[in-house]
Each structure stands twice: as C-alpha cells, then as structure tokens.
Amino acid sequence: MGFSAAFAVDPRVEQGARFEAKGEYEKALGEYRSILADDPQNSEAYYLAAQVRMKMKDYSGALANFRLAYRYKPSMSEAYEGAAKVYEALNQKSKAEAERAKDPKNNPVAETAAPAEPEVKSEPVKEEPKTEPAKVAERKVEAPAEEAAPVKSRPEPVKDVKPEPENEPAAVAKSSVEDLFEKGKALFDEGKYKEVVPVWREILAKRPGDPGAYFYAGLTRFELGEYDKAEYNLKKGITYKDRGNDANYFLALVYEKGKRKELEKKYLEAYLKKAAPSAVFRATAESRLAELRGDAVQAKPETEKPAAPVQEKVEAKVEKEPKEVAPKKKAAPVSDGGPTIEVANMLFKAGNLEPALQMYKELLDLELEPEERYFAMLQMGNIYRELRDFHSAATRYRIIVQEFPDSDWATEAERAQLEAIWQEKHAAELPRATRR
Secondary structure (H helix, E strand, O other): OOOOHHHHOOHHHHHHHHHHHOOOHHHHHHHHHHHHHHOOOOHHHHHHHHHHHHHOOOHHHHHHHHHHHHHHOOOOHHHHHHHHHHHHHOOOHHHHHHHHHHOHHHOHHHHHOOOHHHHHHOOOOOOHHHOOHHHHHHHOOOOOOOOOOOHHHOOOHHHHHOOHHHHOOHHHHHHHHHHHHHHHHHHHHOOOHHHHHHHHHHHHHHOOOOHHHHHHHHHHHHHOOOHHHHHHHHHHOOOOOOOHHHHHHHHHHHHHHOOOHHHHHHHHHHHHHHOOOOOOOHHHHHHHHHHHHOOOOOOOOOOOOOOOOHHHHHHHHHHHOHHHOOOOOOOOOHHHOOOOHHHHHHHHHHOOHHHHHHHHHHHHOOOOOHHHHHHHHHHHHHHHHHOOOHHHHHHHHHHHHHHOOOOOOHHHHHHHHHHHHHHHHOHHHOOOOOOO
8 A cells, every 4th residue: 555655764663574584573573662652543553453453363353453443534445345355254255245335435425525615715816916916926836725705696696696596595595504614513523534624624615714614724725734734824814703813823823833933932922912811812822922033931840752852841731731721611612621522632632631631530520422432531541652651541441442332432442441551551662652
C-alpha cells in the first residue's frame, strides 16, 4: 500500500519492518505502539499492527486493528481486504464478504453520493473584492478559501431570499440549514474532520457569508493542518455570535505555526480584550502573550521533558491555578468557557493536556448522552497515556469496554486497554513522545 510521505520516513516504521522480518513480532508491535502514542488516529500504523497480528494468528487483534485503520481512513481498501482475510482464516465467508462490501470502491451507492464536494470547490472566489476588497487585498491569496460561499449567489441576494415566502419554503430551508449545522458540529466533535468539510461548504452555498460556518470551517482546516485555509475562514468567522472571539485565539495559533509573531501577538491581544476572566483559553493566551512581549515569565515548571514546548509550559501553569480552568456550571455559555466536548477536544489537540483532562472530568459530571460520555472517557484514557500514567489510562478504557460494550468506540477501547497495560509494563523502554 502507499503510505503518506511523513509516515514512510518515520524510522520506527523501518525498525518495525526489521523486527517483523526477524519474527520478533512483539518488538515490531512496540514500534507501531510508539507511533500510535503520538498519533492515536494513524491508520497506517493500525494497518501495520494488524498485519503483524495476522502473522501471530491473533485474529481478534488483527480484526480490531484493520477496522481502526479503515475507521480513520475510509478509503484504505487494504484494511477492508485485511479484515475480510481474517474472517476467511476463520472460515466465515459471509462476514468476509460483508467486510469487502464496506469498501467505498465496492459500494457504488456511496460513490454516487459523494460528488457534491468538487462542485462547490470549483466555484470561483475572484469576485469577492466586490464586497470585501480590504480583506482580500490583505490576504493576497484567495485559493485557500475552499469553504467560501459560491459567488453566484452573492450578486443577487434579494432575488434569492424574497421569493421564498410566496410558497412558504423559507422556514423549512432555515430549519434544514440549522439541522445541517448541528450535524456538522457533531461530526467535528467526533474528530471526523475530512467528512465535515463538505458540510460547511454546503451550508455556505445555502447561506452565503454565514459566520458560524466559516468559524467551524476554520477550526476544521486548523485540525487538518491546512493553516492558510484556516486563516481565511477564521477571519470570516470572527463575527460568529457564539464563539467568534475564539477565532482570534485560533488565528494566533495559525500565526504561531507560521512563526509570524507580530500577527500572533495582535490576535492574542484581540482575544484577551474580549475574553471573560474564566474563558477556557485565557490562561494559555496570557502566558504566550507575555512570552512574546518579552515579559518576565514565571518560573519554568518542573517537567520530565527537558525541551518542553511552550504549550506544555502552559499546562503546568493551569495545573497550579485550576481556578482559571473552565467553570463547572452546566449553564455557562460556550463563549464564557463552559465545558464542552468540542472545546476539550481542541485543548487536547493543541497539547494542553491538563486543562483538557480537567474539562473531560467536568463533562462526566454533567448529564451527557451515552456516546458523549464514553467518548470523553476514551479521550481521558488517551491523555493519561500521553502523560505516561498508563494505569489510569487502562482503567478508563476498561470502564468503556465494561459499560458500553456495543458502542462505536468499544473496539478501540479494548485495543487501547491492552496497549496501555503493555506500556505500563515496558514504560522504561518507550521513547518519550513530544507534542507541539
């Protein structure tokens, strides 16, 4: 199969292959576990681990890893085929065929449902200066605006909106867009970033200029590492009434990635100007801004990592000052830092492990839907693993397997539990992960 360039050059991949060729399967799995400790959604690592499990005749382990591989990369045909071969080895041909049928390339219905994305993607963006010449001039590059609303609907907004009340579709259309928006937020919360991209495009096609769609499109592109597109969309999402100010914070993160310190400083200041004292990103923003200004930074936190990045310094500060973590009141709005799965996920992704862990704990005290509850526990287990508290991680995973055996994440929790137990026994041998 073809691996991504970054994955193919990872020395752990080559070392794992050497161990596998020698028949040292546990050592090979150790290399792939190390990769998954850094990137829990790495489909290639799951696939390689599944191949090793097949050679070990650990069919249940192989099946779990093949399924995780295609969960995180639905287009990975090799993973569906691998799962089918597991069932064939067990003489369960009907289940083998069922696995192959899941492969999108073998599913013509799924293929015919997909083409909506390219159509929106090809919509020209050149005519935007008619409404926003200053912003477009400042960006200089318009191509990243992949989520931009189709220009065709902008020159004649009155014609698009006014005729609707005559045959009463306006309320229905509004409800449809709102439902689509909630669907998009749910997909985003689940970490299905590639799947949610066309949702934001569709909303912007139906409701041009929607700041909420731009905001979430910006967060989605940030998560995908597409920072130029994130920048474009986040700037248009600043006016989003619910979380617009958070767009300033994530724009600062975009500029931090690009090492554009003056712009990073500008947007951190804009965020702090409007952020409530209890806002979830406030402590992180204040610490980073102080560093950018050259102010005296508080004593460096003691940490096991000698070259800890800035984000990890912030984690230690928040741990010492828990009062700055999101409030525990269930009714607190998101813009004031109320705990939500979405914000906890963003903290985790940004490397703010302690604040993320605290927020997931707070969420468990609320009345969550079952799927949100077990997802929060799964994320807590992942954080504990990154903090090298493998025992606590295994405990969280075990709760999911015991209490939610039929959940979407039970398979991953079971696999992760075994990984955490193994890691606890071999902690001294594992390389220390570094996050940025």
